Amino acid sequence: MRAIWILFVAVLLGGLSLAEPSPTPVGAPAHTYSIVARDPATGQLGVAVQSHWFSVGSVVPWAEAGVGAVATQSFVEVSYGPLGLALMRAGKSAPQALKALIEVDPQADVRQVAMIDAQGRVAVHTGEHCIAEAGHHIGDQFSTQANLMLKNTVWDAMAKAYEAATGDLADRLLAALEAAEREGGDIRGRQSAAIIVVRGRSTGRPWMDRLIDLRVEDHPHPVEELKRLVRLQRAYDHMNQGDEYMAAGQIDRALQEYRRAEHLAPENVEMMFWHAVTLANVGRLEESLPLFRRVFSRDPRWATLLPRLPRSKLLPDDPTLIQKILSEARKSP
16 A cells, blocks of 8 residues: 555656556455445535445545545555545546556556546446456446446446435435345345445535445445434434524424434434423423323333433423423323
């Protein structure tokens, strides 16, 4: 990897040099299928991946708001991720960035790399010595790529599913992964998955630019689990938006966001608890009691927590109120 970084400096300075290939492939064996894409409606950029390899999300997917997304796989040279983003950040298009790095990689024949920039320009390289079945499909502001697949139809099936899917960018990325599984997927099976979605333009605050950044490190059904995590994140996004509305004094909007969160994650008791606490805080005690009842019936530890909240100013310091909630809410829901 050090050699690639040194040559990267030469790329930025405008000089390229080719190196002699090694006799054996070098790189982490993250054989996999993936998709990189840009949503033309929002400008969001994303990458999603699944592999029969532990923690594929720590190796293959890379994305930066306002810059682009990269998937680096097969016999992985991880530095394609950060270096590809650096080149695109410096003004190179995705095709230019990928070409520059391929030309200085002595083992380009075993790499599979896809890049998309903030303008939706796509570039993919599938090395001739990637393990079959291997190939890629370039579409309108997206590409699908795969190697070590059971069938040579996987990447086209992913592309078709992505184009036919509805919903936001994350929904469509997940649809592509699901299609790969239906087509047979990785010949070895499945183990880990990941998805990243970033804003089309940077806010200047990196923690605000990553809209989704989720990994499934080791699971018998990683794509299904990844889909569950995306659903759960969306629920928490509604909770966080509700908290922002509460801070701004927009109570009805806040309560609407809390209800949306509960709808997405009805199994999550904590969301219901804080919704109930909010209702009690704004003087809507009777509306809060059914929620408290459901929470306490599922897990009585929340009833133990309740009297501790006034000290942290999360409920009024009113023993009568606390006792009423506890006594009424402990009744059968």
